[in-house]
Amino acid sequence: MGEKKIHEDQKYIDGLLKNNSFIIQAIYDNFVPKVVNYIKQNSGDADKAQDVVQDTLITIYNQASQKKLKLTCPFDAYFFLLCKRKWLNELKKSSNKEVTINEEVLSKDDDAQELAFETSVFGEKQALFAEMFAQLGDACKDLLKATFKIKSMEEVAKSLGVTYAYARKKKSLCIGKLTELVQGSPKFNQLKN
Amino acid sequence: MEDQNYILFEAYLANELPKEEVAEFENRLKTDAEFSQAFNTYKELSAFLQHEFENEETSAAFKTNLKKISSEHFSKNTVAEEMVKPKARKLNFYKYAIAACVVLLFGIFMFNQFSTPTYSDYNDYGAISLSVRGENDALLKKAETAFNNKNFAEAEAGFAKLLNSDSNNTELKLYRAISNIELNHFETADGLLEEIRSGNSAYKNKATWYLALSKLKQKETEACLEILQTLPEDADDFNRAQKLMDKLD
Known part of the structure; x- marks a missing residue:
């Protein structure tokens, strides 16, 4: 990943990391409506969308702060893919099916796909670690x-x-x-x- | 996995293994798959715990802020949506009439709420690009980026430093003042703006406009109006100023 160029949208990642309200607000204004629409069209509602978005932003924050996340693609695509993935997993959980991660075919040359995949694995690991720590x-x-x-x-x-x-x-x-x-x-x- | 191995992992991660043992350890990582997998998980867990507990407070602050912005965003949108499609089914005429009155009253109320102008209606300055003047390039660039990213605390620090060595730079003073309005440091902001206003630079009118906005943010409506009145007709922000005055009256 080292030689890949960092996308200018890295500013959103840095803004999250610095807890910059203007940037967080901008993310909500610019990128969240699309996610809300998607979730509403796929058997969800605004409340569910709110949770998915919030959890996704916390995961990005954690990855940025723990693993120095570097964005090599537009934030829009990355963020949307992550939310979508999270929502599909929620749907699967509520219908009591096993959550499998690798079922989507990933085109590995697509930066956004790859990065979203990495982040969501990171997020699920974090959740697993926290769950086990509690035990x-x-x-x-x-x-x-x-x-x-x-x-x-x-x-x-x-x-x-x-x-x-x-x-x-x-x-x-x-x-x-x-x-x-x-x-x-x-x-x-x-x-x- | 044996306890001894975990003690070994910890010592290795803390750089406390003697040199000979390091080589042996690393060799084992290459050859023993189970050992190496356990080590990787151990290492990941260490990093996870370290992050979790070291940054507990910053993470909590981020989450609180995020929740606030999120609930504001979503409550705003739900209200808008419900107003667009009122859930009325088998209502007779009178009920419709009553509902219409309520909606109308609510509408007027909302309209009045939103029509009270606030500072945030006007702080839409675009990205700035500062002219390069020589030795302070890096610092200038940093302050400019901070300002454009709305990281005003950093921008303020940068501009203040730059002004130390370039104390007559009106452009820098203006941006420093705006940063201070954003940070609610009104005394600094107003002082700087008064200074630019009393001078004769190209930023004179801008400074007047922002001084008015600063007063608006401080809720000093009278002072805001007075300052707006001093803005000459050829100022960039003259039209906006007129509109703002109409709304404030």
């Missing part, structure tokens, strides 16, 4: 929260009243436990690409 025991949850918030393991150990070595070992084992939960979930195997 961890409280001791692990607290330790991991403290570890990533405080950063210095010495301080973490101190705040939890344990030794540095123990806190360190616990951290590895808690993430290890999480790794096992994630790898054991059926969703994970569908997401692996």
Whole structure:
């Protein structure tokens, strides 16, 4: 991806990342009506559309902030594809079918398709990770929260009243436990690409 | 996977493995598929957790703001839609008449709401393109981009810095003033605009117009009207100013 040219619409991504209200407003004014129409025409309503749009923007935000998302295609196409994908998945979920990811034929040379695919896999992984994290025991949850918030393991150990070595070992084992939960979930195997 | 492996993953990611062990570790990643898959998931989870907890507050702020804009956007559109297609079925004439009155009253009410002019009706300045004047190119470009992206805090910082070395640049002063209106720093904005107005530059009338808009944003209607009246007929914004005055009266 490195050599591809960044599209000028990167400004929308940067604007989201900076929580710039003008840019967010512009996204709603310029790109959201098309999504709302699509969802309404495909057995949805305005409320559903509102949720899909919001979730999609949060996913883009997360990918931008965690993975330095670089837009190589127009925002319009990318955003629409993402919302569409999300909506189709919602429909499938509500009709109790398995959600399969790879059923659409992707033309790999299409930047928008490819990027939207990447982002939606990213988003589903995030959701899966969050779901599995919630299943961890409280001791692990607290330790991991403290570890990533405080950063210095010495301080973490101190705040939890344990030794540095123990806190360190616990951290590895808690993430290890999480790794096992994630790898054991059926969703994970569908997401692996 | 054995516990020992997770301890190894953590040490590797923290760059705390001794050199010999690093080579051994990396070799194992290449040859042991299960080990390598577990490591990749472990690494992804670490990145996920790090992001999740380190940026908890910024993410929460983003979500709150997003929800606000989203619900404003959607409530606006639902109202518009319901007004277009009122759900009336088996209504008799009187009911129609009553409904019509209500719609009419509501319409008048909405019309009055929307016809009160606000600053945001007028802050539609297009993208700016600043003339290049030499050594401060990069900073200038940065301020210009920030302004065009409506990132006014950054634009303000940029313009302020540029004005330090080019204190007589009226164009920069004007854009700095607009940035400050956007940021609600009215004292700075008004000061700058007064300064441009009292001078004799090409931006004199623009400054008057924006000073009026600044007063409008501060809800000082009287002051706004007074300033608008001083705008000469040959000013770019003369017509808009006249219309604004009509609405404010």
